[in-house]
Amino acid sequence: MRAIGQDAFGGPEVLRVVEVERPEPGPAEVLVRVHAAGVNPTDVWHRASGGLAGKAIRLGWDLSGVVEAVGIGVTLFAPGDEVFGMPRQPLPAGTYAEYATSPARHLVRKPAGLSHVEAAALPLAALTAWQALVDTADVRAGQRVLIHAAAGGVGHLAVQIAKARGAYVIATASTGKVGFVRELGADEVIDYTQTDFAEAVRDVDVVIDTIGGEYGPRSLRTLRPGGIVVSLASPAEAQLAEVARAQGLRAGFMIVEADQAGMREVAALAEAGLLRARVDTVLPLELAAKAHEISESGRATGKIVLSVVD
Incomplete structure (x- = not known):
């Protein structure tokens, strides 16, 4: 699968498209076909300095997509379900990719009224x-x-x-x-x-x-x-x-934490029309470096999102 990787810390130019093996869901995990991934300041921080991890990681925490497969013990979701969330934070999640795994209870069902781009702009x-x-x-x-x-x-x-x-x-x-x-x-x-x-x-x-x-x-x-x-x-x-x-x-x-209860509240507000992310810019996955340039400029109003599936 395609993903965004980096070999060194530095500016947006260190980000590049890499081919990596598609992950498999472990116990209590799901594999998500990522349709869109949000870009956040913490992504920029980790890219430039290693952030909390202290080492280069595969970036991205926000995702919206479709469940591709489920690991043993998962009862909340089935293949084909549309989901969104912020898996694993503050540990690496690697959602700048075509596929990502997540603990099932770090995700919730995507509101039907939101596109994947709109949903991916919300979680973190x-x-x-x-x-x-x-x-x-x-x-x-x-x-x-x-x-x-x-x-x-x-x-x-x-x-x-x-x-x-x-x-x-x-x-x-x-x-x-x-x-x-x-x-x-x-x-x-x-x-x-x-x-x-x-x-x-x-x-x-x-x-x-x-x-x-x-x-x-x-x-x-x-x-x-x-x-x-x-x-x-x-x-x-x-x-x-x-x-x-x-x-x-x-x-x-405060550091934000993976939180299914909170995600359910976020989803409920979105369903009720009380919460919408303003999406400033949408770019394809391969232009992740450009997305980081825009983020660092401070000129964006609202969120920047990477579209993985057209």
Whole structure:
């Protein structure tokens, strides 16, 4: 089968199409014929530096496709079922490929109303937003939520999930993306190129920080007592917790995990029309390097997806 591989760390140019043996599903696993695979910032990080693995891996965690075969002990799916999900994260999954295996319980059935491209754009980013907002911050109706980089892959889905939970959403975005974020349902949108959010926003219950750096400490200034900053940017943000505690606040760094229960919630929101990924760019599998170039440019609005089956 065709897959995307790399022999060294570096820029997008290290990615290339390789021929590898098609995997076989093990116990409690399924083999998926991948129709589309989402591209995420973590893919770029692993390509450039090895990321959490510390070594070159076959990239990709998002997939949408059709079950080709099932391993022993699988009762949830059968060949021919359309599925999507984020297998194995944070371990390597290798979904930039024509076929990928996954633990059966890391996948759910694809909503009939979504194409494979639309479905592949959801798992990692939507699960990140769900686990940050719901599992970590326990967002409830009426709470005030501040979402940074709200036009990005995680951010634009976090806006929709927070609104579906009944929250009042304040979002930051660049000038050209303010209108898009308003269309998502944000109650307030701050153009960060014109306004300092740390001066303009107060009494927030939850901050979702997808940027890191100075954004974490500055976001603490927007919280009400007991509020929380959930950082998704880098492990370095974990030290923010000590600063927050000293101020009667909370902060934590979160890594998204494979999560069938969360995927079922994501699928239900999509089925109800309450959650849609904005797909900025679709490229064929062999142009994975170009997809990474676009991702690193920071110009994409929403998600980038690799189409594996036309």
